[in-house]
Amino acid sequence: QSVLTQPPSVSAAPGQKVTISCSGSNSNIGNNYVSWYQKLPGTAPKLLIYDNNKRPSGIPDRFSGSKSGTSATLGITGLQTGDEADYYCGTWDSSLSAWVFGGGTKLTVL
Amino acid sequence: QVQLVESGGGVVQPGGSLRLSCAASGFTFSRFGMHWVRQAPGKGLEWVALVWYDGSHKHNADSVKGRFTISRDNFQNTLYLQMNSLRVEDTAVYYCAKDLTNTWHALDYWGQGTLVTVSS
Numbered sequence: 135q136s137v138l139t140q141p142p143s144v145s146a147a148p149g150q151k152v153t154i155s156c157s158g159s160n161s162n163i164g165n166n167y168v169s170w171y172q173k174l175p176g177t178a179p180k181l182l183i184y185d186n187n188k189r190p191s192g193i194p195d196r197f198s199g200s201k202s203g204t205s206a207t208l209g210i211t212g213l214q215t216g217d218e219a220d221y222y223c224g225t226w227d228s229s230l231s232a233w234v235f236g237g238g239t240k241l242t243v244l
Numbered sequence: 245q246v247q248l249v250e251s252g253g254g255v256v257q258p259g260g261s262l263r264l265s266c267a268a269s270g271f272t273f274s275r276f277g278m279h280w281v282r283q284a285p286g287k288g289l290e291w292v293a294l295v296w297y298d299g300s301h302k303h304n305a306d307s308v309k310g311r312f313t314i315s316r317d318n319f320q321n322t323l324y325l326q327m328n329s330l331r332v333e334d335t336a337v338y339y340c341a342k343d344l345t346n347t348w349h350a351l352d353y354w355g356q357g358t359l360v361t362v363s364s
Contacts, residue, residue: 136288166348167349167350169344169349169350169351171289171351173283173289177356178339178354178355178356178357179281179289179339179341179351179354180354181344181350181351181352181353184344184349184350184352185349185350190352220288222288222289224289224291224350224351226348231303232291232303232304232305232306233279233291233294233303233348233351234291235281235288235289235290235291236288237288238288238289
């Protein structure tokens with residue numbers, strides 16, 4: 135059971151938009167920065183969003199992040215088949231003194 | 245460019261030990277916190293441990309407390325994970341990752357991982 139809760143799967147058609155939620159508590163999302171990661175099979179995780187809504191250099195603006203209270207959301211617009219991957223949210227948990235990840239969400243582009 | 249290269253994975257029997265290494269280059273290693281993260285077959289990402297930029301503070305996941313020790317050598321630009329009393333459930337790909345800052349904002353660069361298999 136992950137400290138951060140994500141839906142197991144989401145799906146949408148190419149060109150459409152999808153959102154992935156990440157729910158936590160005051161000890162993690164509520165008082166710390168959220169980041170998002172893309173994980174393709176057999177490859178290293180890739181940072182997509184940091185500090186709730188900032189994109190590292192090279193990440194297209196089709197990817198966006200937001201945070202409200204103890205929840206965060208990753209948005210992906212203009213879906214491409216290459217976006218099919220597992221997506222994870224992550225943050226620091228001040229009560230646990232530990233980094234925590236969500237359980238991951240599998241994105242299917244139909 | 246930032247490079248993180250893990251090594252030391254392999255097959256080990258339950259109760260055995262293994263030491264993973266992560267060679268870092270392309271950034272000032274001594275200025276950043278570092279993490280180990282693992283992914284068991286068919287499972288999600290699981291954070292394992294982190295160490296401050298200077299090695300002065302360390303934090304571990306409860307699942308590895310008392311068995312795994314993270315450390316670093318800032319002269320050799322290398323991160324380590326000493327794994328003792330290994331269990332079947334420790335089987336996973338282990339990744340080292342660089343922290344964006346020293347205040348745990350994000351993990352911005354990752355290595356390609358090294359596979360640890362615990363099996364009799």
